[in-house]
Amino acid sequence: MSAMVALRRFIDLLLFVLLVAVEVALRQWMPPQKRGFFCGDESLQYPYTGTQTIGFAVLCIIVFGIPFIVIFVVELFRQLSHSRGKKQHTTQDAANESCYCGRRWKNIYAQIGYYLLGLLMTLVATEIAKRSIGRLRPYFFSICKPRLSDGTNCDFEQNQGHYFTDYKCESDVSHRMMAEMAMSFPSGHSSTAFYAMVYIALYLQVALSTRGSKLLKHLLQFSAVMLAWYVALTRINDHWHHWSDVLVGILMGALFAWLVARYVAKFFEGRCSTSSAAASKILVHSGLAAASAQSATPVLPAYTFGSVPYLQHHGPNHAAYGQTYHNYGYVP
Structure with a gap:
């Protein structure tokens, strides 16, 4: 390994550590913005179920397990098929075989690194929005049971329709639960799940061959996006997020997935250059044909x-x- 490659990898690792440190710092030292409420707001009166259809462990499998397995399998078989094609035309020795093996792991390392970079950026952006906005979750009233500064609560008729920011929760809830109640916008499950699955769908578009079946790749892409869609819908059904929180989370995740795939991993760079070369070749041929047509001697009509x-x-x-x-x- 050359010194330049080692320095480059060290800088990449340092950037990853920096993003992780920012995420941890946001969770530890940036409390969510305290936001008020309207008494009688029906969007905050949903019951608290205490359970989640897609918990944290399942979300980790979706966000980490599935993308890692897909990238590992696809990259491994891409390199194996490439090396087999080379063996049909040239003689491979042990040194070349070890070179192919190193290239496989290098590609796997690069693709997983691109994916993790985008995931960390999605997490940081989501966490900043959550703590800056401080939107209350749909189950706020059922957990907090707020008591206003004058000793009354929202059951009193004179408080209906008024906006209050000075309140205390009557129920015995932990500080962590209090912070969770004020981090509804945007949906973290939706942003991370859509980032993971949209990124995998874009990755399969450029990495998976369709020689075996043209429909298999598109079916896998559809399944990935539908899995993320299901995760997002459960957040509304479990009363953990408002529909607008989920919508913004979906847009954030999909946007980060496209940006990383387009400008970091550069999935479509080869295709764009190939299309441009083909288009320029067509233009050159058409220009030559037009020039030859103009320089040719006109043919008189056959009278x-x-x-x-x-x-x-x-x-x-x-x-x-x-x-x-x-x-x-x-x-x-």
């Missing part, structure tokens, strides 16, 4: 015997100067 050709700009008054013409020349 039949007895016709009287004359130039159109001579007009009908000069028709008498025309001569009888057939396919072999003028007739005197």
Whole structure:
């Protein structure tokens, strides 16, 4: 390994550590913004179930397990098929085989690194939004049971429709639960799940061959996106997020997935260059054809015997100067 490669990998590792440190610092030292509420707000009166359809462990499998397995398997088989194709034309020795093995692990390392970089950026962006907005979750009233500064609560008629920011929760809830109640926007499950599955769908588009079946790749892409879609819908059904929280989380995850795939991993760079080269080649050929067509000698029409050709700009008054013409020349 050269010194430049080692330095490059060290910088990459340092950037990863920096993003992880930012995420940890946000969770530890940035409390969510305290946000008020309207008494009688029905969007905050949903029951608290205490359970989640997609818990943290399942989300980790979706966000880490599935992408890692897909990238590992696809990259491994891509390199194996490439090395087999080479063996059909050239003789491979042990040194070349070890070179192919190193290339496989290098590609796997690079693809997983690209994916993790985008995932960390998605997590940091989601965490900043959660703690800056401080939107209350749909089960806020059922958990907090807020008591206002004058000792009353939202059951009193005079408090209906008024906005309050000075309150205390009557129920005995932990500090962690209090912080969780104020981090509804955007949905972290939706942003991370959609980032993972949209990224995998884009990765399969450029990495998975369709020689075996053209529908298999698209079915896998559809399944990945539908898995993320299901995760997002469960957040609304479990009353952990408002529908707008989920929508923004979906857009954030999909946007980060496209940005990383387009500008970091550069999935479509080869295809764009190939398309541009093909287009320029077509333009060159069409330009040559047009130039040759312009430089070619025009072909006179095949007149039949007895016709009287004359130039159109001579007009009908000069028709008498025309001569009888057939396919072999003028007739005197």
